[in-house]
Amino acid sequence: xxxxxxxxxxxxxxxxxxxxxxxxxxxxxxxxxxxxxxxxxxxxxxxxxxxxxxxxxxxxxxxxxxxxxxxxxxxxxxxxxxxxxxxxxxxxxxxxxxxxxxxxxxxxxxxxxxxxxxxxxxxxxxxxxxxxxxxxxxxxxxxxxxxxxxxxxxxxxxxxxxxxxxxxxxxxxxxxxxxxxxxxxxxxxxxxxxxxxxxxxxxxxxxxxxxxxxxxxxxxxxxxxxxxxxxxxxxxxxxxxxxxxxxxxxxxxxxxxxxxxxxxxxxxxxxxxxxxxxxxxxxxxxxxxxxxxxxxxxxxxxxxxxxxxxxxxxxxxxxxxxxxxxxxxxxxxxxxxxxxxxxxxxxxxxxxxxxxxxxxxxxx
Ligand SMILES: Cc1cc2nc3c(=O)[nH]c(=O)nc-3n(C[C@H](O)[C@H](O)[C@H](O)COP(=O)(O)O)c2cc1C
Ligand SMILES: CCCCCCC(=O)C(=O)O
Numbered sequence: 001x002x003x004x005x006x007x008x009x010x011x012x013x014x015x016x017x018x019x020x021x022x023x024x025x026x027x028x029x030x031x032x033x034x035x036x037x038x039x040x041x042x043x044x045x046x047x048x049x050x051x052x053x054x055x056x057x058x059x060x061x062x063x064x065x066x067x068x069x070x071x072x073x074x075x076x077x078x079x080x081x082x083x084x085x086x087x088x089x090x091x092x093x094x095x096x097x098x099x100x101x102x103x104x105x106x107x108x109x110x111x112x113x114x115x116x117x118x119x120x121x122x123x124x125x126x127x128x129x130x131x132x133x134x135x136x137x138x139x140x141x142x143x144x145x146x147x148x149x150x151x152x153x154x155x156x157x158x159x160x161x162x163x164x165x166x167x168x169x170x171x172x173x174x175x176x177x178x179x180x181x182x183x184x185x186x187x188x189x190x191x192x193x194x195x196x197x198x199x200x201x202x203x204x205x206x207x208x209x210x211x212x213x214x215x216x217x218x219x220x221x222x223x224x225x226x227x228x229x230x231x232x233x234x235x236x237x238x239x240x241x242x243x244x245x246x247x248x249x250x251x252x253x254x255x256x257x258x259x260x261x262x263x264x265x266x267x268x269x270x271x272x273x274x275x276x277x278x279x280x281x282x283x284x285x286x287x288x289x290x291x292x293x294x295x296x297x298x299x300x301x302x303x304x305x306x307x308x309x310x311x312x313x314x315x316x317x318x319x320x321x322x323x324x325x326x327x328x329x330x331x332x333x334x335x336x337x338x339x340x341x342x343x344x345x346x347x348x349x350x351x352x353x354x355x356x357x358x359x360x361x362x363x364x
Pocket of ligand 2 (some may be wrong): 017080109183199200254257
């Protein structure tokens with residue numbers, strides 16, 4: 001995997017490995033894809049202002065997430081149907097996260113089950129992403145299984161009353177491969193009962209569209225695990241989630257797959273962090289992170305950790321577990337370089353004044 005030296009190299013290589021419709025399912029965003037581009041461009045509008053002569057002796061990227069030590073503040077975001085990218089699917093990414101000492105999040109819509117992932121990567125810090133089913137009993141049982149299997153937190157996705165419009169999926173009449181199963185709920189539902197639906201339509205009908213803040217309370221009431229709200233973009237929603245007892249907030253626009261014309265996540269991160277300053281809630285972000293520099297900027301603006309979605313899928317497609325590990329290691333090496341050259345060798349040293357928006361510099 002050594003020939004890949006950037007996450008872009010992996011994305012380029014994935015284009016050659018994946019069939020075009022699968023590549024487009026993974027890569028593309030909603031409608032005009034403005035937000036998809038902005039998630040990455042907004043990082044480029046921020047500049048790091050290094051401190052010099054800081055007596056740097058190395059980098060220490062370790063941090064603690066909800067009480068668990070991780071080797072670096074970069075984890076894996078949930079994404080559906082990972083066997084579409086590689087036959088080992090979710091198990092490969094979870095094993096990579098375990099080997100790299102960081103967090104893996106399993107999607108409700110996974111192709112390996114909760115139990116398979118838990119037994120393949122027993123020492124990984126695993127989170128379970130929750131889509132609430134109309135039949136609450138199905139969700140309750142999934143949550144119980146995740147708890148029993150040793151998952152450490154629930155990531156409740158709050159930005160998906162319906163799935164977004166991804167034009168390439170429509171153009172491609174995209175359908176997941178027939179042999180792939182929704183491994184977590186085969187016992188309850190069978191797509192063959194709904195043979196006319198594609199998988200996403202089928203799943204869309206099973207999920208609850210009318211979620212409210214009461215459902216956050218309900219989820220809290222059925223589990224001992226900490227709950228993280230995924231998909232928050234507004235400060236007042238972050239405060240509501242905190243008041244409902246969420247232990248974490250993931251600032252996310254769902255990788256720009258839901259609604260176009262939203263801000264880049266890095267743009268709204270500081271508002272959410274500021275709104276939560278009097279709450280004991282951790283703030284994470286995802287969306288458009290492709291370099292160690294991006295991770296650094298997010299930490300400076302107050303994120304405790306960033307999650308990556310597509311980059312893990314490119315690593316998986318290209319090299320299975322080894323590809324994902326290489327992806328994580330590129331981010332680690334780049335972040336280690338950034339923290340040292342910026343004069344802030346530990347995560348705690350990375351404060352907001354380390355980053356400035358390009359518009360704050362004197363006009364030339
Ligand atoms: C192909 C794909 C599938 C996804 N599936 C899910 C999912 O099942 N549940 C969920 O909450 N988010 C899902 N997401 C969103 C990611 O968790 C994450 O928010 C997003 O990918 C982060 O942006 P990035 O890909 O630029 O890193 C998916 C994203 C992609 C690209
Ligand atoms: C086959 C189920 C698809 C579930 C939707 C996953 C998702 O959130 C996405 O962005 O795609």
